[in-house]
Amino acid sequence: MDFIKKPREIEDRSMELIAPHLAPYHLSEVETKIYSRIIHAAGDVEYAPLIHLHPQAVAAAQQALRAGASIYTDVEMVRTGINKRKLASFGGEVHCLIADPDVAAFAKASGITRSMAAMRRFGPALDGSIVAIGNAPTALYEVLRLVEEEGMRPACIVGIPVGFVGAADSKEQLRRNPFVPYITVEGTKGGSPIAAAVVNALMYDLDDTRF
Amino acid sequence: MDFIKKPREIEDRSMELIAPHLAPYHLSEVETKIYSRIIHAAGDVEYAPLIHLHPQAVAAAQQALRAGASIYTDVEMVRTGINKRKLASFGGEVHCLIADPDVAAFAKASGITRSMAAMRRFGPALDGSIVAIGNAPTALYEVLRLVEEEGMRPACIVGIPVGFVGAADSKEQLRRNPFVPYITVEGTKGGSPIAAAVVNALMYDLDDTRF
Numbered sequence: 001m002d003f004i005k006k007p008r009e010i011e012d013r014s015m016e017l018i019a020p021h022l023a024p025y026h027l028s029e030v031e032t033k034i035y036s037r038i039i040h041a042a043g044d045v046e047y048a049p050l051i052h053l054h055p056q057a058v059a060a061a062q063q064a065l066r067a068g069a070s071i072y073t074d075v076e077m078v079r080t081g082i083n084k085r086k087l088a089s090f091g092g093e094v095h096c097l098i099a100d101p102d103v104a105a106f107a108k109a110s111g112i113t114r115s116m117a118a119m120r121r122f123g124p125a126l127d128g129s130i131v132a133i134g135n136a137p138t139a140l141y142e143v144l145r146l147v148e149e150e151g152m153r154p155a156c157i158v159g160i161p162v163g164f165v166g167a168a169d170s171k172e173q174l175r176r177n178p179f180v181p182y183i184t185v186e187g188t189k190g191g192s193p194i195a196a197a198v199v200n201a202l203m204y205d206l207d208d209t210r211f
Numbered sequence: 212m213d214f215i216k217k218p219r220e221i222e223d224r225s226m227e228l229i230a231p232h233l234a235p236y237h238l239s240e241v242e243t244k245i246y247s248r249i250i251h252a253a254g255d256v257e258y259a260p261l262i263h264l265h266p267q268a269v270a271a272a273q274q275a276l277r278a279g280a281s282i283y284t285d286v287e288m289v290r291t292g293i294n295k296r297k298l299a300s301f302g303g304e305v306h307c308l309i310a311d312p313d314v315a316a317f318a319k320a321s322g323i324t325r326s327m328a329a330m331r332r333f334g335p336a337l338d339g340s341i342v343a344i345g346n347a348p349t350a351l352y353e354v355l356r357l358v359e360e361e362g363m364r365p366a367c368i369v370g371i372p373v374g375f376v377g378a379a380d381s382k383e384q385l386r387r388n389p390f391v392p393y394i395t396v397e398g399t400k401g402g403s404p405i406a407a408a409v410v411n412a413l414m415y416d417l418d419d420t421r422f
Contacts, residue, residue, distance in 0.1 A: 003377050005349055006321040010376045019376040043373035043399035044255075077404065080291040112216040138216055162254035162404075164228040165221045166214050188254035191404050193288065193373075 064155035074139035081196025134195030137166030221277030285350035292407025318396030319409035373401035
């Protein structure tokens with residue numbers, strides 16, 4: 001069996017194969033990295049026309065990362081997918097409360113999802129942070145409520161929940177919010193590797209020493 | 212904001228919305244669960260025609276799970292996505308060596324990927340197990356080498372690596388192997404949530420007490 005076995009070569013070749021699919025979008029270098037890593041994570045070039053970057057999102061997110069901002073996420077798979085060693089090199093860490101017993105008890109008592117209860121529990125810690133949602137539309141709805149009703153101001157929301165119940169609508173609401181810059185994907189597609197890929201692309205653009 | 216907040220309702224509604232897309236495939240009940248959870252995890256109904264189940268795969272995997280077989284995976288995101296409490300109720304656990312320092316050192320010295328080195332390290336433990344690959348084509352190539360050259364016999368290979376370098380080809384080779392039943396998705400699409408979704412669907416079909 002003859003195939004490429006070196007990690008750097010695999011990634012470089014993958015980015016080369018993705019590049020022609022991005023030609024129509026006239027992207028900056030960092031935007032190209034974000035689009036490429038999303039497509040790389042999904043194995044799906046049809047993501048390209050669905051990606052939406054708020055004009056201030058990259059600058060706001062990278063400024064926060066450089067200053068050591070933490071990342072708040074809805075599910076453990078996003079935490080697992082984020083390069084935590086790289087994040088720690090800037091001073092940040094990833095927080096996820098989905099498995100917290102108090103959050104689970106509160107969710108059950110309130111008849112809401114655990115990821116929704118988890119975002120509520122983060123509360124004011126969300127100010128200045130990066131929120132990364134890769135699974136639960138309910139978590140994104142709750143973050144938008146915290147922004148709109150309680151004045152929380154994350155630096156950037158990477159909002160890429162997945163599925164057929166609420167994902168498309170919650171991402172549409174994210175794009176209509178006038179308060180916080182966002183990175184999102186329209187429609188039903190998304191998921192934890194996609195949200196983690198965006199966060200990693202933002203970090204690798206600041207400091208690409210991984211191999 | 213008015214939206215469904217109860218986990219069971221969200222999942223049931225999602226499965227209802229997916230069902231019409233599966234009508235052309237004349238699936239059994241357990242096959243329907245596998246297809247539905249894949250599509251649910253990706254938010255992408257276009258997975259349906261790409262899924263391939265070897266005729267013995269479901270029976271072999273479920274027999275192994277019931278007997279307490281362990282799951283061997285290429286990356287931590289697959290481990291994170293698998294319902295480990297449910298797996299433990301059958302007696303199994305999930306193993307992943309991607310973060311093992313010895314595996315990393317061996318991979319670096321050999322010029323191969325860590326996930327490839329990790330699969331090789333599992334060795335004879337793969338016999339009778341379920342292999343779940345959600346990221347690295349190199350890991351799937353290595354498992355197929357272990358099967359073909361070293362006689363390892365997992366009960367089932369859930370082989371769903373993702374991307375543009377080797378994913379489509381390694382999955383094609385998986386489908387051509389005459390030794391081990393498989394569950395896979397043709398082409399470039401795939402990923403950790405998809406592989407984990409298949410494992411969870413197999414388990415939930417045996418015992419669906421989650422909510």
